[in-house]
Amino acid sequence: MNLLDVNWVAVVIAALAGFLVGGLWYGPIMGRRWMAAIGLTEEDMKSADAGKLYGFTFLLALLASWTLAHTFASYDQSLGFMVKLLTAFGVALGFIVPALWTNYLFQRADRRLFWIDAGYWLLFYIAMGLVHASMA
Template identity: 25%
Template sequence: MEMNWIAILISALATLVVGFVWYHPKVFGTIWMKETGLTQEELAKGNMLKIFGLTYIFSLFIVIIESALTIHQGGAVSMIGGPMKISEALPSYHAFMNDYGTAYRTFKHGALHGFISGLFFAFPIIAINGLFERKSWKYIFIHAGFWILTLTIIGSLICGWVK
């Protein structure tokens, strides 16, 4: 099983696309700015190339981990020693992959795992940080909602986009 690099590269754009909509002033942007104490003027001073570039790179990290959480066939590949060992795998591995190589490789299944990752991994991390930083629940829910939606989309794309 090879990694689908096109799916990975495009899925990593989800954080930027969803963020553009989610944090728009007509959606949650105005509330978010109020909760963080930022203004439009302060936001405009940021180095956008650095912010968007690093966001994309970090998003690639997230997509690669999310693919391990959503694509169950990765477990079979790891059992034989990784992708470099596929040519040396026993016939039983190849028979298994012929039978189950695309099992649970759907957008719906990926969305489920992405949602679960957002709810049970991203949300608690954001909530813990928010509590210690004395942030409001609005702040916590805005960020958690963003990550739950984004990870749902990433999981959907990365799992359903089978070569």
């Protein structure tokens, strides 16, 4: 199988879906709690280079989306909608969440930060899984 043999429209739409989840999660839903957990203020956030920050974040979302699409394309094409959705969720639950937890334990990070970030990654991958499963 060719590494580039994926549904590129789904890759971009899924990355946009994950990016949108991030905007909502770290904005109106958990933004204030997240800033408090990492010790930043709204003024700190306004002083960031938004173009660079969001541009690079979207490129990373594209990479994650492509990796998920490639994973699905590597397996039997008869995978059903729920299998793809649960696989996307499983990637977050089985790989991302434990990695975060390990890092935050050693960093002695605020426990709230773990729950905020873990919730985001679970929703991020669910959103991408929904897109990829729907566009198969």
